[in-house]
Amino acid sequence: MRKISVVGVGYVGLVTAACFSDLGNQVIALDIEEQRVAGLKRGELPIYEPGLGEVVQRNVLAGRLNFTTSYKEALADCEFVFICVGTPSSVDGDADMKYVQAAARSIAENMTAPLVVVNKSTVPVGTGDWVAELIKDAQPQPIDFWVVSCPEFLREGEAIGDFMNPHRTVLGSTSREAADKVAQLHLPLRSPIVITDLRTAEMIKYASNAFLATKISFINEIADICESLGADVKEVAAGMGFDPRIGKHFLEAGLGYGGSCFPKDVKALAFMAEEMGHEANILNSVMEVNGLRREMIVDRLKQALGDLKGRSIGLLGLAFKANTDDMRDAPSVDIAKELLAAGAKVRAYDPVAMDVAKDLMPKVEMSKDAYAVADGADAVIVVTEWNEFRNLDLERVRDSMSQPIIFDGRNIYRPELMNTLGFTYHGVGRGYTGKREKNGLKVRP
């Protein structure tokens, strides 16, 4: 059992604190927001994450997990402190480091014994060295400390599983001994552990996320080509995925990536590259292709319906992806904005994100379920791939719509079935119609 303190109780911090306590460590999680901490002490979670509530509750009851707003309390007798604060994007794309800076200063001012400072936030390459300087300068008297970078690779909605079964643990430090100590903490997870220097560890995180984002923009470009050439991108992706050099994951075409990580991290990496005089051609294209996905779906809707003024459009799903209430950089926000600007009336339903979403889109009417969204709609757009939309009573949906037109932004339905049911169905990259000739396409010999 180790004593660990975690700074920041957002997604990363709370999952890290809960899971390390579940592994038998004594954990104290700190946040400067008093309300958040008070809520957690009452058992209220600030975020929606499947399974997290149970892990938190179990460990609070066992006395292994505590919450505080006091650095003094958090750092008392503590061997490790994990920095898990946000690094939002500034307007230019570089990461805003004010929370990391504040955390480093407070750690320096309140530590009383040697400490391993582990950074989990996604931070620009070079931040570990900067944090070390900051702590050294802010310490009232010199006490030994070591900085280790341990980037997180958690997916929202799957965070507990990802923490407990990581594909790898990356540790970067100037001190091999400190990296080994952090490695010890991760041993029960039985994942491969990569030990390297600070900057390389920080870069592994950016390069991984940028590569995944590239895969998504790539398949979205292929989807558009499929659509025009009469091929089906879902089958193309499946066929590609059997090649282990390609892999089957992250080839879902649709509305592009959103959320708290990919948009911010790709932008930040391009910014870092450009600051060093490199043209980030691939990263810039990845971002451009991704940005166009949201316009694409509204353009297609306009092509099908003509003028949207006064039309009633339903949105199924609002969160940036399923199993989360996270609305950060969610495609739904831009799609709703475009539809409203074109004069449409917009109704929406999301199983968990409506509370967060309603302030971001006050002119969108929030509905009680998917059927209420479809009722009287001229078209429905599937924006988030929630499982509950996969098994809707589609005949009921069809009969209640003013026109049975579905834009499936996540390809959750089978085109043949939708057509048989009498929908006018538009998936993404589902150009195959079952006919040899489509839209005047020539059949090649």
Ligand code: UDX
């Ligand atoms: C991501 C990374 O996966 C994780 O390792 C990192 O640490 C944080 O960022 P997350 O943002 O929670 O996690 O979501 P993820 O499931 O990776 O999806 C990211 C975005 O890509 C979502 O908007 C999702 O809809 C989109 N996506 C994903 C696709 O459009 N197609 C795909 O094939 C996969």
